[in-house]
Amino acid sequence: MNGAGLAGDTRLPEKGLGLALEILEQVARDDRGASAAEIARAVGAPRATVYRVVNSLVRDEYLVRRGDFSGFLLGTRVLELAAIVGARTRPEHAAVVARLRDDTGEAVHLFAFHRSGLMVLDEDESQPLSDRDALLADPTRSAIGHLWLVAHPDRRMPQAPNWRVAPPADDVRAIHEAYAVRGYTEQAALLTSDRGCLAVPIHDDAARPIGAVTLSTSISRLSVAARHVGALRDAARALAPLGSLSGW
Structure with a gap:
């Protein structure tokens, strides 16, 4: 999937929070960088919906695109949260x-x-x-x-x-x-x-x-x-x- 598939400034609706967490979990499980299509299959959601949520997560730095646009990795916001939790626990x-x-x-x-x-x-x-x-x-x-x-x-x-x-x-x-x-x-x-x-x-x-x-x-x-x-x-x-x- 390329950057054009994530165009627009959509906002993540409240009902999409559960899906967003599922998406983050799937990306965390794949250190190669999961593609949007792979994420959609894994979470069982329509690809268009997954694209929209992924777009929101990328915008808010919870996800980042791989340099070759082949998939997504965890972003700085998630890594910062993990570091905070790790320090406390x-x-x-x-x-x-x-x-x-x-x-x-x-x-x-x-x-x-x-x-x-x-x-x-x-x-x-x-x-x-x-x-x-x-x-x-x-x-x-x-x-x-x-x-x-x-x-x-x-x-x-x-x-x-x-x-x-x-x-x-x-x-x-x-x-x-x-x-x-x-x-x-x-x-x-x-x-x-x-x-x-x-x-x-x-x-x-x-x-x-x-x-x-x-x-x-x-x-x-x-x-x-x-x-x-x-x-x-x-x-x-x-x-x-x-x-x-x-x-x-």
């Missing part, structure tokens, strides 16, 4: 976690502890968890699971239903001893053969572990990943006051 921990990812260049994830297992609060989208199901099912296969076992020495698997694997007592004892020496937990190649991770606890005001920040890296870099432990601990201290705000 962005979790308070997000800036701390994002800075840690930038500083280390590694995958950083944020977890909360509860009595029945783990909750993923902030997964690194650029480097996601390698085996989320296994991590949340077996506490012996991840550094975060090891830390949960340290934080819950009196819990047994039947009372922690999210864990589907009960760790042998010898393994739990070894995890506790290693944590006592290092002050953090570590695992290598237990979830996937080429990855390992470190986990540093986050404590509440009563010094109880309420969660952890973890760093995952390749096995080849795991031996030097300890250089980031200081940064992980700094982040854990910064995150501690936010625990109650994040529903930990």
Whole structure:
């Protein structure tokens, strides 16, 4: 569709607001730039009506035409609204976690502890968890699971239903001893053969572990990943006051 198809200074009638929102949603779903014909088919409205509403949205900068006039993209008004909403709804921990990812260049994830297992609060989208199901099912296969076992020495698997694997007592004892020496937990190649991770606890005001920040890296870099432990601990201290705000 070209610019001639959108000529005129039509106003968006009140009854067209619902259609306008549907159109914006369809454009948002297509990052290539949806054409007016594609939008009309998707929303099930007459093409002439869609053209009229699209024209209003373009005029008010909710939509913009692609440079080759082949379709439409979200405009500056929508992007500004998204930025405002994102700033208001962005979790308070997000800036701390994002800075840690930038500083280390590694995958950083944020977890909360509860009595029945783990909750993923902030997964690194650029480097996601390698085996989320296994991590949340077996506490012996991840550094975060090891830390949960340290934080819950009196819990047994039947009372922690999210864990589907009960760790042998010898393994739990070894995890506790290693944590006592290092002050953090570590695992290598237990979830996937080429990855390992470190986990540093986050404590509440009563010094109880309420969660952890973890760093995952390749096995080849795991031996030097300890250089980031200081940064992980700094982040854990910064995150501690936010625990109650994040529903930990």
